[in-house]
Amino acid sequence: MEYFLQQLINGVTLGSVYGLIAIGYTMVYGIIGMINFAHGDIFMVGAFVALISFILFALTGISLPIVLILVLLIAMVFTACYGWTVEKLAYKPLRKSFRLAPLISALGMSIVLQNYVQAAQGARIKTLQPVIQGGFNFFKKSEFVVTLSYLQIFIVLVTIVLMAIFTLLITRTALGRAQRACEQDRTMTALMGINVDRTISTTFIIGSSLASVAGVMFVMYYGVIDFYIGFLAGIKAFTAAVLGGIGSIPGAMLGGLLIGLIETFWSGYISIEYKDIAAFTTLVIVLIFFPTGFLGKPDIEKV
Amino acid sequence: MGKDLIQKSLKDSLFTGIIALALFGPIVGLRTVAKNEVLVVEPKWFIVLLIVAFCAVGRFFINIYSYKKEQRRGEPSSLGKAISNFLDEKGSQIAIAAIAFSIIFPFMPFADRYWMDIAIMMMTYIMLGWGLNIVIGLAGLLDLGYVAFYAVGAYSYALFAIHFGWSFWICLPIAGVFAGMFGILLGFPVLRLRGDYLAIVTLAFGEMIRILLLNWYELTKGPDGLTGIPRPSFFGLPFKRYPDEGVETFHTFFGLEYDPMQRIIFLYYLILILALITNAFTIKIRRLPVGRAWEALREDEIACKSLGVNPRNTKLTAFAIGAMFGGFAGSFFATRQAFISPESFTFIESAIIVAIVVLGGMGSQTGVVLSTIFLIGLIEVFRDFESYRMVAFGGAMVLIMIFRPRGILAKRKPTIIMGKQG
Numbered sequence: 001m002e003y004f005l006q007q008l009i010n011g012v013t014l015g016s017v018y019g020l021i022a023i024g025y026t027m028v029y030g031i032i033g034m035i036n037f038a039h040g041d042i043f044m045v046g047a048f049v050a051l052i053s054f055i056l057f058a059l060t061g062i063s064l065p066i067v068l069i070l071v072l073l074i075a076m077v078f079t080a081c082y083g084w085t086v087e088k089l090a091y092k093p094l095r096k097s098f099r100l101a102p103l104i105s106a107l108g109m110s111i112v113l114q115n116y117v118q119a120a121q122g123a124r125i126k127t128l129q130p131v132i133q134g135g136f137n138f139f140k141k142s143e144f145v146v147t148l149s150y151l152q153i154f155i156v157l158v159t160i161v162l163m164a165i166f167t168l169l170i171t172r173t174a175l176g177r178a179q180r181a182c183e184q185d186r187t188m189t190a191l192m193g194i195n196v197d198r199t200i201s202t203t204f205i206i207g208s209s210l211a212s213v214a215g216v217m218f219v220m221y222y223g224v225i226d227f228y229i230g231f232l233a234g235i236k237a238f239t240a241a242v243l244g245g246i247g248s249i250p251g252a253m254l255g256g257l258l259i260g261l262i263e264t265f266w267s268g269y270i271s272i273e274y275k276d277i278a279a280f281t282t283l284v285i286v287l288i289f290f291p292t293g294f295l296g297k298p299d300i301e302k303v
Numbered sequence: 304m305g306k307d308l309i310q311k312s313l314k315d316s317l318f319t320g321i322i323a324l325a326l327f328g329p330i331v332g333l334r335t336v337a338k339n340e341v342l343v344v345e346p347k348w349f350i351v352l353l354i355v356a357f358c359a360v361g362r363f364f365i366n367i368y369s370y371k372k373e374q375r376r377g378e379p380s381s382l383g384k385a386i387s388n389f390l391d392e393k394g395s396q397i398a399i400a401a402i403a404f405s406i407i408f409p410f411m412p413f414a415d416r417y418w419m420d421i422a423i424m425m426m427t428y429i430m431l432g433w434g435l436n437i438v439i440g441l442a443g444l445l446d447l448g449y450v451a452f453y454a455v456g457a458y459s460y461a462l463f464a465i466h467f468g469w470s471f472w473i474c475l476p477i478a479g480v481f482a483g484m485f486g487i488l489l490g491f492p493v494l495r496l497r498g499d500y501l502a503i504v505t506l507a508f509g510e511m512i513r514i515l516l517l518n519w520y521e522l523t524k525g526p527d528g529l530t531g532i533p534r535p536s537f538f539g540l541p542f543k544r545y546p547d548e549g550v551e552t553f554h555t556f557f558g559l560e561y562d563p564m565q566r567i568i569f570l571y572y573l574i575l576i577l578a579l580i581t582n583a584f585t586i587k588i589r590r591l592p593v594g595r596a597w598e599a600l601r602e603d604e605i606a607c608k609s610l611g612v613n614p615r616n617t618k619l620t621a622f623a624i625g626a627m628f629g630g631f632a633g634s635f636f637a638t639r640q641a642f643i644s645p646e647s648f649t650f651i652e653s654a655i656i657v658a659i660v661v662l663g664g665m666g667s668q669t670g671v672v673l674s675t676i677f678l679i680g681l682i683e684v685f686r687d688f689e690s691y692r693m694v695a696f697g698g699a700m701v702l703i704m705i706f707r708p709r710g711i712l713a714k715r716k717p718t719i720i721m722g723k724q725g
Contacts, residue, residue, distance in 0.1 A: 108700025
């Protein structure tokens, strides 16, 4: 029971990270119908920006809460630049091209980002000293002490706050309306006087900033990153997006939580070596049996 | 007008500079270095300044240039189209010349050990490219996990050869059949998925195979890899300097001096023949009903369904046949290296093969050869700049998609056209 509870806590934390990345996939898919293969690497860039800023702020001696907010903001701004540029360079010229062209271009962009970071920052793994330490301990009398660290609370709280802001943005603002309109019919939206290009750019900016927050959390939670983390995290987050129903934003968060839980329980109870297989198998099973996911709309093919 | 343009361009290039600063400032400008096990930041502002200046100035000139081009608005001359037409006209002569060249290549005066190794590597990629071309080029299925079949072929060859001591020529078809079976196994559930979903699922499958190879220690020796894979023999005559007692070797049988190059040349011809078989097979099967069904499916799946083509079975054949050739190439790889480990079958390998097919022009056999020579040559030339060359490689993929989305030699013409004689 205690062990189960611990896995649950870890799974929810991991799920928050995946959920934040998955939103980027699902939004881009909703609006331009492509899988942004480079999104995982955008997350990786976010983690690196966070790492660099943590190291720099460690020299200044600013108090922790301010550092956290600053790092989050810095990571969001700089990573959003990457998302915006990638869209402008690699996807925008291909909007009217054949179906697989954006995917191949995204694949190329992913290779570029990975190796660029490797060239600029070195191939070795980078370790960050723990930023937030300590936590609550439960069941101190039993054999297995369940720990809920402050860091985990921070991660889940930030995710909830961001999700709330983000949901408000999508449902209540003009920008959100424009975005939802673009998802339904881009030509019609343009005729209604909405700048479609700008809306798509904004989508990429929002998606990348959320991924960068996931990156900040990842570097704080694991303390170890390298240029390759985006690949696996990207596939898992994509799985989360598909599981929740691609194109659906609450679905992405739900899918992220589920993937996080599946992965932690799999490595807790079955086998830690094959934990990545758990995510991949989920992906295959979901795509075969419920291709629309939990909250997705059915995909109708028209001639 | 001109002044306005320059002002606009200047504004734009300033904006580009700011964006470039934001992009390269933290990642390039602040390099994290471990000093005494603690990470510190090492500033590299000069490089950032150079990059930013380059971006801004480059943007300025692109703006001015594209404005001038807009004024002229001529028909863009396309190099690729010219090459494509040239190859269409003289295609068969060039192909014969290329094959002849590859046959006499080992006896060229410059063909030393280094060149032969590169030639063998290129041939392997050409064969993989041709194999994947069946899947991507003909059937239009983007397979990002092709390396899995390559791995299955290599491992099944190695395991059969090590544990049962079977010869290359027995293991080769077995490896192909195994890889083909894996193709069916994977393809059966996933082939009804849409193009981009299929791509991700095949990618996941490729990674699953790699993780399996990495962790199934009893069978695959995990990260240590399999060593001592038997070398192929020339119809039973091994290439050895000091053979076992009473065993005839290649050089004693033919009365030659022993030379390690003999084995290399033999391997070269082996992969050449395997690759040519792949090519001949593809050219033939394109004209058969199943090949035509592939091309039809690639163009319009719904129309195909309504005409009674079973999409799943048709795709499955393409997948299995492509996988089989991947398996053949894999077993060649295993026998050439005599050592295989999961390291050789990473995702980047799949990406390279996909890039070869896409760059060459999906469906074009000649394109695969050209792009292999270009890409593998590029990777080889920049051998010492590990990550920069991969940046260039990924960048090339993006640029090709933007400027020539159909590849250098795009062959989208149906192989057989109705009602057109000759």
